[in-house]
Amino acid sequence: MMLTISHRVRTDIRDIIVAEAGERRNKSTKEMNNSQFSLANRKQLADLLDNRYDGLRYRAREKRATRANALRKSLIEEYGEKKGATAVARQIEASNRKIQELSIELKQLGFEYDESGLQLFDDRSNPLDDIIDKRVDKEIGSRADIDARFDSAQIAMMTVASLEDAEKLLKSVSEI
Numbered sequence: 001m002m003l004t005i006s007h008r009v010r011t012d013i014r015d016i017i018v019a020e021a022g023e024r025r026n027k028s029t030k031e032m033n034n035s036q037f038s039l040a041n042r043k044q045l046a047d048l049l050d051n052r053y054d055g056l057r058y059r060a061r062e063k064r065a066t067r068a069n070a071l072r073k074s075l076i077e078e079y080g081e082k083k084g085a086t087a088v089a090r091q092i093e094a095s096n097r098k099i100q101e102l103s104i105e106l107k108q109l110g111f112e113y114d115e116s117g118l119q120l121f122d123d124r125s126n127p128l129d130d131i132i133d134k135r136v137d138k139e140i141g142s143r144a145d146i147d148a149r150f151d152s153a154q155i156a157m158m159t160v161a162s163l164e165d166a167e168k169l170l171k172s173v174s175e176i
Helices: 015-020 025-033 041-046 054-085 085-109 126-142 142-158 163-174
Strands: 112-116 118-119
Touching: 054 085, 085 112, 118 126, 142 163
Parallel strands: none
Antiparallel strands: 112 118
16 A cells, blocks of 8 residues: 655655555654764764865765866867867867977977077087087177177277277277
8 A cells, every 4th residue: 555645744755765665654763863863973974065175075076077077078079070170170180290290300400490480409419509600600700709809999998098089999899
């Protein structure tokens, strides 16, 4: 025989289970179960639901975050496929692989490429570095040449007789 409830009665899951078994629950048993729990016991049970690193709430949040990330990723892929972004992304991936291959080839040649253009690969043993430095020094002079020029002008400045001579000396040094 199945017991049915014709009007809305506040019940808990234990009342439903007992009712399905064909019996009625004794209210005094319910009261006795509640009276056996002290405030400390209730606090411990409530603490199970607290916001702690290893608690149930934390694990539920982590599980939700994992599921949300997976769902988000699949939705992005779905909308990307519909909008044609997936094909463009594949082209970018292929281009990036090609860029990596070309970058390796450039490094083998002693160069690298960045937003400012072609550069020497930053390696102290790069022979091109010395060749280029020597050519720069040959064409425009070295820092030592500039220092020597200014040192001699500084000494000569001590012996100038007039302001016009000092001006000529400064003009000759500043023309680099």
